[in-house]
Amino acid sequence: MPGNTFGTSFKITTWGESHGKGVGVIIDGCPPRIPLDEAVIQPMMDRRKPGGSSIASTSRKEPDKAIIMSGVFEGMTTGTPIMIMLHNKDADSGAYKPYADLFRPGHGDITYQAKYGIRDWRGGGRASARETAARVAAGAVARAILDREKISVSAYTTELGGIKAKKRDLDTVDQNMFCCPDADAAEEMVRRVTDVKKKGDSLGGIVEILARGVPRGLGEPVFDKLDAELAKGLMSIGAVKGVEIGAGFEAAGKLGSENNDPITPEGFSTNNAGGILAGISNGDDIVMRVAVKPIPSIAIEQKTIDRHGNPATISTKGRHDISAIPRINVVCEAMVCIVLADHLLRLTVDG
Amino acid sequence: MPGNTFGTSFKITTWGESHGKGVGVIIDGCPPRIPLDEAVIQPMMDRRKPGGSSIASTSRKEPDKAIIMSGVFEGMTTGTPIMIMLHNKDADSGAYKPYADLFRPGHGDITYQAKYGIRDWRGGGRASARETAARVAAGAVARAILDREKISVSAYTTELGGIKAKKRDLDTVDQNMFCCPDADAAEEMVRRVTDVKKKGDSLGGIVEILARGVPRGLGEPVFDKLDAELAKGLMSIGAVKGVEIGAGFEAAGKLGSENNDPITPEGFSTNNAGGILAGISNGDDIVMRVAVKPIPSIAIEQKTIDRHGNPATISTKGRHDISAIPRINVVCEAMVCIVLADHLLRLTVDG
Amino acid sequence: MPGNTFGTSFKITTWGESHGKGVGVIIDGCPPRIPLDEAVIQPMMDRRKPGGSSIASTSRKEPDKAIIMSGVFEGMTTGTPIMIMLHNKDADSGAYKPYADLFRPGHGDITYQAKYGIRDWRGGGRASARETAARVAAGAVARAILDREKISVSAYTTELGGIKAKKRDLDTVDQNMFCCPDADAAEEMVRRVTDVKKKGDSLGGIVEILARGVPRGLGEPVFDKLDAELAKGLMSIGAVKGVEIGAGFEAAGKLGSENNDPITPEGFSTNNAGGILAGISNGDDIVMRVAVKPIPSIAIEQKTIDRHGNPATISTKGRHDISAIPRINVVCEAMVCIVLADHLLRLTVDG
């Protein structure tokens, strides 16, 4: 059954495999007359690009040049489907040949094989993180819609390898390798990553996403609540194992009198709700966090089985990130942009 | 825009308000020839019912008698839509009159008013937890489908008011007031709830949901991943502020070599993945946890505003639960049953 | 798989069988603050009601009293799902008992049995025309939305039993038994129906639906074209075997120079397009016609088989209409109202 479409009014459908001809996305539902060209999209693509400044990234070089194939005329969207394509370039399938018959632990190899009875083993095929490049391209278009409403979305690292950011100094996010809002923690993270890299292991962390300027009224109860759709969008990113909003799991330990956000004529005094009440945005900042698991491909030898059920060991020597962070941050940002643009466009004249 | 439908192949649409004529659900996509009558549904309804054994519950009496209105003939489903109705009985709208113009903190009053410009203030209207009764009815039908495949789903309390279960002794879950798999913790929870009740405050907690017997292959990548849909379904429950699967937020602090689940010919050695890899069930137990916020309606006076923006105070004296736990447990169970039944029915002959 | 939902922004889901407890509909997506009560709905229900003035109708008495169960507060819609219920009253299931094992020709008995392996044989079950009562209730709500935009929709009989209306005198539609816009043809129709009734046979005909005041811009290319959605909505009515728009099948025999509608500053000079160009309304009247097959239940003996494949004969003696016309007219009207309301609500601020 189909499962590659997301959204209702701003509807994206992605295609492509890690080592096929390319990946891409159709955006259906983008309003007409929005200025759009490749230059609007590329900066977000570049943030997802491997081989960037971060020592945590693979050395695979994907230029990730977004090409708009349709839906734009003379620099403006026309209201028709926008197809954005990214050719695959530096795909080294040979490196995956030894694993063609092995199920890599922590990857979808075993489940894809079980579900489909066939599997493009080159670089993880459809289950590769390469698929998120198409999401980021769509996210850039979603952001163009949010920009008109002065809604901003940013994602940053609040934990990496057990090192927690103790501050939310957003100005420093762009100034360190791990996009951390705490410069001191960022330095510790460098040490932690360097250490783990040497050991051939990998790390997870936590990314926080902050949306500002979201008007009241976004979200469609009772199932398409704004937080429910954000949770789905974020959890659909391969490495994400948990999602929380506002106080999140900490809310579980609070008293009602602590957790309720008092309402004053000037707005909410606190934001434990994370900007959403009963599934509808309340005008406050939307704050979410996702748990990112460590990259499963590691140089350390692991137990597994082959396609026929025989025991085997595997040690992944390919070009892999040590952590999905910080490359995953822009993917989270993209998904939040997509959900917000979708719900903005789901608003009818009457609410 | 519509938002009251959930699921693709097992599709449910709920209707109804807390103090209207009733609540209900249409289930579209239930396979034919499944034995079904009210007796199949009622036991799950009874677990959600207020005024049960738990000291945390409201004394409002909802008999919550599920009536099957269509889709069943001579005790068997026919493949046509099943409408299940629950009449509202003991709805005391008068108690809400004083709040008709006030926005209760932590509730959807302020956002419904902003979104729709009109609001059924009686008992929270559509945003009331009463809406979940319809989900539970649908969950009971979903469970009938899972039963045929020997898939079981259970939810239990692993934290309440800061008291954590240290064991997973599932046999004790039915033997204590809070459905806790740790009898000692359950006793502490009683003390905690009694204490907080006296103070007019409320509590949150954590519910774990465990699905056993799920075959490999459920879930549709890349957006309709099984975990993404479970996250959406669970986050769409009003009181839920966080969702995690397997190791969840703890995965963020682990090394790849710790977090990967080694694969052996007998299965996975550990289950940090929580039974899902790349969005597809891997045959292992599916384990999820949700963070439940404290009930926002408390006797303690809180700051708020009225519909016109004037400052006010509010102290909710109605019949309210101290904690959504344990009544919410069966709602979580229902949502997981619905998502699993849906994905079971999304499987085509070819996968 | 589910198939009982129609529409995207104004989304209806119907439930119920001919001889079950009732039939009904959930409308999800109705805008808030629209005045609505049962009195708004009942007049359309009454036009579908059997045993009316027409000699072509069954004597079964269905009061078809529409009850609003949710989504309305103090006489106004709230933006939440509207469930409308119609209890079944005068259902004479005993009359169907003899056919419990027979497949009535022209009915869905044989296909429901094949598809589901079980079948509610009482009065046709879900496949009964009774199901359309729920559509008409939804159509009445859709019409309330269209009224605000001054869009009108009317259906009338242009052919019955081979007698064709030669005029479109819409004022006479309400003044004759068959809702025919040609008083002379209507008289001939009476004779034709009386004659065929005596013989125990039945008749088909053609219904034309006219929508006026539809603004430019409704319809979403390329698959959800306005005419494509209207065709689906109308063809989904059981008795309908053909749908055409504007010049319809006559367009097939025309020259381009005849069929094109010249455009002038005052509008289109002709309306062969039927008000839709490239799937989008052009501001002109929308004109459609549907072919209605003769009622398959006839007193004349017909060949058939039973559930086990044995040959049999059948002669339906129940209370049946001679023709679906004119009761079907309001069903066509309802479906067109629903499609137009849906597309009106699919319009975003930007088009």
Add this chain to the structure above:
Amino acid sequence: MPGNTFGTSFKITTWGESHGKGVGVIIDGCPPRIPLDEAVIQPMMDRRKPGGSSIASTSRKEPDKAIIMSGVFEGMTTGTPIMIMLHNKDADSGAYKPYADLFRPGHGDITYQAKYGIRDWRGGGRASARETAARVAAGAVARAILDREKISVSAYTTELGGIKAKKRDLDTVDQNMFCCPDADAAEEMVRRVTDVKKKGDSLGGIVEILARGVPRGLGEPVFDKLDAELAKGLMSIGAVKGVEIGAGFEAAGKLGSENNDPITPEGFSTNNAGGILAGISNGDDIVMRVAVKPIPSIAIEQKTIDRHGNPATISTKGRHDISAIPRINVVCEAMVCIVLADHLLRLTVDG
């Protein structure tokens, strides 16, 4: 709002404009392990190609080389989205420049401008028949699914320019320029087209589509009836103004005793139903017909207005077909293949 997706289980989303970089389609939901490569798709593309044998076609040369971009591995589908791309080659946008500000009668120029406030005027942009190339590519994949079930679908011309086929000699369909199952009528059609071509005018006609081998049980009542979905799919083709099934509009003039198809142990004695009862396939041939309007672009001068509402005249001198027939036949075939494959895949194990 989005409108470029069709289907539920076999879900296609098309993109692209007539004179942009290309057109294409994502197919989501194709089962895994179906042999597929470009050679499977190309023959259907070639039948849609302009400049073929027919004197009715434009001389524009579109090689229409289908390229599979994803979803296929080592010659087999993998269950992941299949993107098929067709580059635009011989697009002569210059020829459209004079009409950039004019609304061509019978085209979507005026409605796209009204809806979106912007319009890619080059060759009709998204509203061009070029869009159907993507549907045909998807239809070829759908056909590969039907082939496994021994379901065949063919479309042929039963009327062109008023000349009606009096026979259904399907063997001759491939042997004449207009794909007509009546060799004599085909000769008359040649004369008619030649004559009208000289006059700078254009012609419409009727295409019949026949599906054989469809098993009982396809179609999801009550809105997603098989005939309702076929009607939508066919009506969504730009030039189609009417759709009928089985006896179609002729059923309107028949008696019930004539129109009912008697059932015998060997099957149905007649096929007025066109293979569908109550929206579900009955195992008999599915027979549908569509009315195709004459090509609106004609050399004869026509009245119109420009974008500012000023009166103007237009005479289209570009490379245009005289009739959409026979190129549209394969598009009808493709849509029927897509609907049937979709409903085949909507079947669950239980019906």
